[in-house]
Amino acid sequence: MKPVRPSQRTENVRYAIRDIVGMAKELEAAGQQMLWLNIGDPIQFDFDTPAHVTEAIAEAMRRGRTSYGPSSGTDDSVAAIRRESGRKGIPRPEEGHVFVTTGASEAIELALSALLNSGDDLLVPSPGYPLYTALLSKLEAVANPYFLDEERGWAPDVDDIVSRIGPRTRGIVLINPNNPTGTVYDAATLDAVVEVARAHDLVLFADEIYDKLTLDGVRHVSLASRAGDHPCVTFGGLAKCYLGPGLRVGWGVVSGQREAVADYEEAIAKLERARLCGSHPAQAAVSVALDGPHDHVAATVAKLQRRRDLMQEAVDAAPGIDCVPVQGAFYAFPRLHGVDDDAAFVRQLMAATGIVCVPGSGFGQRPGTAHLRFVLLPPEDVIETAMSRLTDFLAKTAGAGRP
Numbered sequence: 001m002k003p004v005r006p007s008q009r010t011e012n013v014r015y016a017i018r019d020i021v022g023m024a025k026e027l028e029a030a031g032q033q034m035l036w037l038n039i040g041d042p043i044q045f046d047f048d049t050p051a052h053v054t055e056a057i058a059e060a061m062r063r064g065r066t067s068y069g070p071s072s073g074t075d076d077s078v079a080a081i082r083r084e085s086g087r088k089g090i091p092r093p094e095e096g097h098v099f100v101t102t103g104a105s106e107a108i109e110l111a112l113s114a115l116l117n118s119g120d121d122l123l124v125p126s127p128g129y130p131l132y133t134a135l136l137s138k139l140e141a142v143a144n145p146y147f148l149d150e151e152r153g154w155a156p157d158v159d160d161i162v163s164r165i166g167p168r169t170r171g172i173v174l175i176n177p178n179n180p181t182g183t184v185y186d187a188a189t190l191d192a193v194v195e196v197a198r199a200h201d202l203v204l205f206a207d208e209i210y211d212k213l214t215l216d217g218v219r220h221v222s223l224a225s226r227a228g229d230h231p232c233v234t235f236g237g238l239a240k241c242y243l244g245p246g247l248r249v250g251w252g253v254v255s256g257q258r259e260a261v262a263d264y265e266e267a268i269a270k271l272e273r274a275r276l277c278g279s280h281p282a283q284a285a286v287s288v289a290l291d292g293p294h295d296h297v298a299a300t301v302a303k304l305q306r307r308r309d310l311m312q313e314a315v316d317a318a319p320g321i322d323c324v325p326v327q328g329a330f331y332a333f334p335r336l337h338g339v340d341d342d343a344a345f346v347r348q349l350m351a352a353t354g355i356v357c358v359p360g361s362g363f364g365q366r367p368g369t370a371h372l373r374f375v376l377l378p379p380e381d382v383i384e385t386a387m388s389r390l391t392d393f394l395a396k397t398a399g400a401g402r403p
Contacts, residue, residue, distance in 0.1 A: 073100025
């Protein structure tokens with residue numbers, strides 16, 4: 001039999017966060033102690049899913065909630081997301097289409113699939129979460145990256161956004177709090193992006209999966225609350241703020257003028273029906289999580305702040321590296337100086353120190369710059385060890401030439 005040829009749409013699919021794991025596993029198998037600072041999964045560290053969330057799912061299964069559920073989500077989960085949308089200031093939450101999915105990633109895929117034709121383009125942040133570029137490749141659409149401005153705390157470069165808008169540009173993605181930079185955008189920044197979207201009839205996509213994980217008392221503002229009647233799709237889920245990445249429960253909320261979004265909402269609903277439904281028992285956790293106690297959020301934020309401070313202090317003191325202070329989510333995105341190839345640097349760093357992190361090139365960055373992405377989730381002793389090894393590695397390689 002001839003070799004099976006894969007589709008061309010998979011040729012450019014990359015996911016840097018997991019692509020480095022193969023080398024790390026080989027080093028670990030050879031006896032290297034690995035320090036895992038690469039993946040944003042709190043459960044792999046010292047965080048636990050709140051008991052009331054897991055118990056709600058277990059009780060749902062005991063009661064036989066294992067049949068197919070409604071395509072858009074169960075009544076109780078949809079109602080809870082509408083209440084949460086109201087608390088976030090999303091306009092007319094009782095009217096907009098709500099759809100519950102297998103993780104926020106499926107919500108993103110459904111929303112993009114319902115909007116984009118082959119050859120259309122979508123403005124995505126650079127740096128930004130690589131899921132978007134992977135999905136756009138799959139959809140045979142074009143990732144149109146706009147730069148975040150490191151000199152202004154990774155704020156979106158609005159002039160750059162405007163300069164990249166063309167006849168086939170359909171929307172703008174904003175990740176807030178941002179992965180990978182850890183930045184939280186204020187209302188003025190959001191308003192500037194909304195103004196561009198209004199002027200050019202672009203759909204807004206607000207990835208707000210980390211909305212409750214803001215540090216130092218920084219307030220999160222929902223993009224849809226600033227967009228008003230302009231079309232916006234807001235994504236959320238249980239993975240990050242509710243410490244349940246493996247539960248695979250996410251959602252999207254469509255807002256905007258009813259006449260403007262009605263056909264688009266129905267297109268999303270068609271795709272929902274075609275894939276049947278999200279996990280029926282897991283959706284029992286949505287109302288319990290959103291409407292229930294949030295003690296775990298304060299405890300999580302306190303841990304993240306201490307770990308952010310440890311990492312920031314070490315980076316500030318190390319040679320050849322600096323970092324915009326983290327305000328939210330659980331990532332840091334320090335910049336390397338004197339490095340031409342951050343992917344090669346990451347491989348050398350991993351082999352020499354056991355530190356597993358992700359090269360900034362896997363998220364996008366301005367040409368001529370090099371970055372690393374660290375997660376802030378590991379316990380303090382792991383972060384201290386990793387930062388000590390990083391500092392030593394930078395000092396040793398400073399005069400020896402870097403990749």
